[in-house]
Amino acid sequence: MFDPDRIADELCELIRIDSLSGQEREVAHFLAERLEQLGLPTRFDDAHLAIDGEVGNLYARIDATAPNLPALMLNAHMDTVKPGCGIEPVRDGDLLRSAGDTILGGDDKAGIAVIMAVVRELIEQKPPHGDIHVIFTIAEETGLNGAKNLDYDSFQADWALVLDGGREAGSVCVAAPSALRMTYDIYGKAAHSGVCPEQGISAIQATASAIAAMKLGRIDAETTANIGIISGGQARNIIPPHCHMQGEARSHDRDKLDAQVRHMNESVRNACKRLGARTEIEQVNSYQSFALGDEHPLVLAATEAAQQLGLEPGLEIGGGGSDANVFNEKGIPAIILPTGASGAHTLEETVDVPALGGCAEYLWTVMRCLNKWRRDGHLTASDN
Ligand SMILES: [Zn+2]
Incomplete structure (x- = not known):
């Protein structure tokens, strides 16, 4: 269902657009245009004013096909660390790496590319789903500033899936420190x-x-x-x-x-x-730290999805902070899903192309597993 090479092509397009923290205007407008081509209305908030950045967080919404299913936020961040200007991605077998003395920017553009692949599939296939809020944040790397200044009153998500994790489909981060x-x-x-x-x-x-x-x-x-x-x-x-x-x-x-x-x-x-x-x-x-228990619907869905795909489920305790810390603090339970990227923040950073497809399929399956919950005012497990 997910063609890894197609995801990799879009990822390379994103990587070639410079987007250091606070300088995400070009990549943000590129993504907004893509989302609008898919028929999704987009908007930006004012989060950049807090950090003197170029552009705010980017929002797009896919309306529910089944409004009683959980409303989900899909998130990845648009900014990258230094040295991250003039990145030239090169394909080396199954791997993407940078050609020069820069990072690759798979953190977190691989997350964006995986979300875009799933968004396309949702629009084409129209499976049953609740409202989907696609939110691409700014300035994560410099202090989670996009997530901290997000307009939380402007959308309602029951849970957030943050695509900013490791390489292996099936591994998911369910806790992170303060x-x-x-x-x-x-x-x-x-x-x-x-x-x-x-x-x-x-x-x-x-x-x-x-x-x-x-x-x-x-x-x-x-x-x-x-x-x-x-x-x-x-x-x-x-x-x-x-x-x-x-x-x-x-x-x-x-x-x-x-x-x-x-x-x-x-x-x-x-x-x-x-x-x-x-x-x-x-x-x-x-x-702030977060830790979702073994019985949390997000954790259950992440484990069940791995089993359905024949993957080794791995629940990980993170050692770093990400936008997921902020979403959890703001009352939207969030877990961090894998993207196929590894070696973040180093010149040796790579993205595994087959894993991009696997991670898209994993995200798709996690979302489907979350659909056993119904939101009649509050979320309850359904029997079917
Ligand atoms: Zn990241």
């Missing part, structure tokens, strides 16, 4: 390091002492932490008055996350106190 981002500015006092070092307070030394006291890396099975950026100092012979660092912590358990962040902040405060330095700490909630 994350907090911290920015630390440590202030000491400048002095000539040879003439009067006793008059200075080294911000670098205070920062180093703070980091040395921190538990970082893998904290436990659910929790990780990192200091990823540090910079400071002006000259070899000046005691540095300022040092800047940025870190993050993630956990599937909110209490553990808060404890880890408290520990990191305390380490900085204690080191500063000891050395007479001062600190300013800024803390931002990146995203």
